[in-house]
Amino acid sequence: MKTIDSLGELRGRRVLVRADLNVPLDGTTITDDGRIRAALPTLTRLVEAGARVAVISHLGRPKGAPEEKYSLRPVVGRLGELLGQEVAFASDTVGASAQETVAALGDGQVAVLENLRFNPGETAKQDQERLAFAQELAALGDAFVSDGFGVVHRKQASVYELATLLPAAAGELVLREVDSLRRVTESPERPFVVVLGGAKVADKLAVIDNLLGRADRILIGGGMAYTFQKALGFEIGQSLLDETKLDVVREYMERAKANGVELVLPVDTVVAPEFAPDAPATVVPADQIPADQEGMDIGPETARLFGEKITDAATVFWNGPMGVFEFDTFAAGTRSVAETLSRASGYTVVGGGDSASAVRNLGFDESLFSHISTGGGASLELIEGKDLPGISILEEDAA
Ligand code: 3PG
Ligand code: MG
Secondary structure (H helix, E strand, O other), X not given: OOEHHHHOOOOOOXXXXXXXOOOOEEOOEEOOOHHHHHOHHHHHHHHHOOOEEEEEOOOOOOOOOOOHHHOOHHHHHHHHXXXXXXXXXXXXXXXXXXXXXXXXXXXXOEEEEOOXXXXXXXXXXXXXXXXXXXXHHHXXXXXXXXXXXXXXXXXXXXXXXXXHHOOEEEOHHHHHHHHHHHHHHHOOOOOEEEEEOOOOHHHHHHHHHHHOOOOOEEEEOOOOXXXXXXXXXXXXXXXXXXXXXHHHHHHHHHHHHHHOOEEEOOOEEEEEOOOOOOOOOEEEEOOEOOOOOEEEEXXXXXXXXXXXXXXXXXXXXXXXXXXXXXXXXXXXXXXXXXXXXXXXXXXXXXXXHHHHHHHHHOOOOHHHOOEEOOOOHHHHHHHOOOOOHHHHOOOOOOO
């Protein structure tokens, strides 16, 4: 992949950096600044090189027009604190404010431009519309560094087209993410154990499909497990279920058997009569969830079983929480998996999104894991073996 070195001397040059500053917000309070911190290695390097740095990012999913609740403004202060220098902010992305803000940058100074997705061209379906917006962005820079790993699976103007218009390179985060995730998928040391969770089974089907030929064990918890349990004929009460996926899931279980992949499902479940933080919790066998209750977390026996299956792994990839970890009562399963991974001696990768937030919000030290991805969808698509537009375009032989 093209690296920042390939851009040559950067002092005094305007460098556009596509970062993924899409952090969770509670109003204007950042509840997990992991993605901002992950952007620092590239930004620090560019600052030290004397570049004039304009950071571009999306936040949330606004529909091509400004919406105050999706403003990047709350992110700017935190970025400045972490960088240890003032960070300017432009109240639009390619308009007068952006142009003035970038023109005012001195060597080694940094600005953040307003949310890319306030502009319809960023996510437009038509190639021409995306290209037109990318041209407006390109006018603000002399070089482009792509470092928003969380968004490299999206063929969007600031991710894909922009890289065709300026001298382009992968940033430090993108390089590290791709290295770590390829290490897991391409030549994992064995035993290779995959832990999957999260609410939606549909999001994980392609990953399971790909891993059924590669992993030694696949452990399944979280909301997606109930569809597997239902497919086995278990009583799952009011738990999450994707009825349309029962046949696929059955086929996966058969293929696992045929391929000698150990597919491990929960043996017990923490249930509650309603989806609420203070709902009364009970532990029941996984095949006996009462008709009026729903599964909220894996049970203690399952946590112990998963621990056993993880501990001797040489490589572990984990994506998706084991339960409703946002509610303290139902966080034990996710905490237990995180704990086991943090103590495991193998190469441990946490896939982004919710599992990465869970690890940080439950108070684990990030350094206890080999790699915590900043990408949810992006890390899954890499593991699925897909070609990601935002990565391919940075390969040496790309346009
Ligand atoms: C994410 O949060 O997964 C990334 O920032 C990408 O966001 P998106 O799914 O809205 O494209
Ligand atoms: Mg996403």
